[in-house]
Amino acid sequence: MKKRNVIILMMLAVFAFLYPLDQADAAAQTLKPGATSGDVWDLQYRLQVLGFYPYSLDGIYGNRTTRAVRSFQYQYGLPADGVVGAQTWRALRKYSVNAIELDLLARLVYSEARGEPYVGKVAVAAVAMNRLQTKDFPKTIRGVIFEPYAFTAVNDGQFWLTPDASAYKAAWEAARGWDPSSGALYYFNPNTATSKWIWTRPQIKKIGNHIFTK
Structure with missing residues (x-):
């Protein structure tokens, strides 16, 4: 196993230790x-x-x-x-999200969309929020983000980079309900995408370098 993959697995293990229980599985206190x-x-x-x-x-x-x-x-x-x-x-x-989940959402934005226009950053966060609200996806932001092979930045370790202020702001605005993706559940960069399946998804719009799809 490559050294980088070992480091990524170690990071995931540490995160699972710090936050071992998804909120959807936690007993709700009245x-x-x-x-x-x-x-x-x-x-x-x-x-x-x-x-x-x-x-x-x-x-x-x-x-x-x-x-x-x-x-x-x-x-x-x-x-x-x-x-x-x-x-x-x-x-x-x-x-909605809590403070820990907002941090996860900001990390997703920074690792997946840094360099994109601001509206594109919000759109990436909105895709995660849209998945959270769709029955075919996990019921927590953590589950959505760490679903196997869901996001390239999680797979290659870039997710662990420190988000900037713009990423946090974009995550906050998406969590408040702004959805520039118009309900998208997926997005991809047509210049780097290797999946044939993603090209079969109905396309909604293009923002920056990303095409957003259903």
């Missing part, structure tokens, strides 16, 4: 007003990303958090009771 557990920070961050919580994170499930939860529940067709149970957690995890 949160109610008055809660102060670590999950409240996660909740507030997700609501902030989606624009429902325009305040500083404090880890306290107070009136502001309750109003934000109810607004989210109402907009996504859930019972607007202000309680975050399993159903609300599933919706939050489907349409």
Whole structure:
């Protein structure tokens, strides 16, 4: 096995040790007003990303958090009771990211699309978000990104490069719902693509060096 492949496998092993459980597999803790557990920070961050919580994170499930939860529940067709149970957690995890997941998304953007126009960076992040919301793909950002052979940058190790500010901004905007890819689930560079299968996918548009497809 090549030395580079060994290094990549070691990085993946370290990541799996630090974050051993996908959130989709974790037991959802029911949160109610008055809660102060670590999950409240996660909740507030997700609501902030989606624009429902325009305040500083404090880890306290107070009136502001309750109003934000109810607004989210109402907009996504859930019972607007202000309680975050399993159903609300599933919706939050489907349409938002937490701080760790945003970092993963930024790494994907930087490793796959650095050098691309900014809108192309957002589009790459949007593809990951679109997969998260599609039943044929894993149910977490981590699962989407680390699905075997899903992204070249994960396979060749570039994923572990340190993202720049532009990558984080692009990841944030995609997580908030901006989708320049118009619903794409795949993308490829026609100058370097070696897969014949990717050329069979219905093409949506070209942004920079990438063609985005269904």
